[in-house]
Amino acid sequence: MSKSGEETRTRILKACWTLLEQGPDAPARMSDIARAAGVSRQAVYLHFPNRTELLIATTRFIDEASDIDERLATSRATTGGPARLDAYIEAWGNYIPVIHGVGSALMAMAATDEAARAAWADRMAAMRHGCDAAIQAIARDRRLRPGLDPVRATDLVWTLLSVRNWEHLVSDCGWTQDDYVSEIKRLARAAVVADTD
């Protein structure tokens, strides 16, 4: 792909990103995305085989543009189980608003499209690994709530940190991002960390 080809590709990705960030009010059909990128509808299909792959490519584009790895590195570096859980919630919880637009679109496609389902499941599995690492750290510190299976603890934190819950609290209930993060931290601690604080 030549320089101009690469340029067009990123213009499409940016257009897709900004369009999906507008929320569900702004339609993001292939023609809308093409128009927003200042390109013909067919040009989009020259770069991406279908809508699902465009959305998946957009998530990768956002990942790179937002330095998700760096964000998560902080939480990995944190020592001490409960503190590490906090750090992970902060890192992921503050990333949700960034990928929320594409995430919603991808989840909507997942209902009918196998590739979209797989792509989103993959991302969520990666997120789950982060939860699991935090739970392991807590277990090593012997701070896991007595009688709580580590797998189940991971399930719980994973669920609390879901994009849907963020949507529910921030979009539907009108919470601020900061309120969301701090309340989820508290809730996650209450869910999996032993009482003796």
Add this chain to the structure above:
Amino acid sequence: MSKSGEETRTRILKACWTLLEQGPDAPARMSDIARAAGVSRQAVYLHFPNRTELLIATTRFIDEASDIDERLATSRATTGGPARLDAYIEAWGNYIPVIHGVGSALMAMAATDEAARAAWADRMAAMRHGCDAAIQAIARDRRLRPGLDPVRATDLVWTLLSVRNWEHLVSDCGWTQDDYVSEIKRLARAAVVADTD
């Protein structure tokens, strides 16, 4: 509507219900529903103006068939804030699997269809009232976690009890229904009830 007309209508509603209960594998297009009901596709449109209205009617049909009011009456009758919260979680949490099929379909439509969005929002608002009543009862007992705004407490319980969370824990994580109910009870208590147990 004559007797035979009413019969056909309920046959369509039952077909829609059972088809949606199969999950996302079984497609539930208008033609599928018609076939399952042993009726022509157009007959469906003679009873329901569009797919959204059919889904909404199906939720009402399920409500009546499942005596949701009776289920919730038990929780309303329970005295003592925390116990009432438990009872509500049990009532609603055990109702989720029943309406889950239609609920999913309706949520999927909500992405594009205003009427579907409104209908689902309405149901969720009703569910929220139940959460709020439990929180009020807890507040009356002076068992609300110190410093916790009652509205925010309702937001939290409402979020915990979302259909999406049920899906996540039961379908994705493989929890049993009983595990789901008891763990959510514990989590809700940890979220909003004062520690002094």
Add this chain to the structure above:
DNA sequence: ATTCACGCTTGACACGGTGTCAAGGTAACT
């Protein structure tokens, strides 16, 4: 200067799913 390849545009089309329309059939009631 001509040729060639590349990236893009234009305009057409197929397909699947929703919703609409018109005409006709059938059983029951009168």
Add this chain to the structure above:
DNA sequence: AGTTACCTTGACACCGTGTCAAGCGTGAAT
């Protein structure tokens, strides 16, 4: 026999996705 209510059949429009073929402009190689 005639009317009415309910249903069927088959056609069609619309919208969004994805495909196809032909053509255009530009820059680089020869």
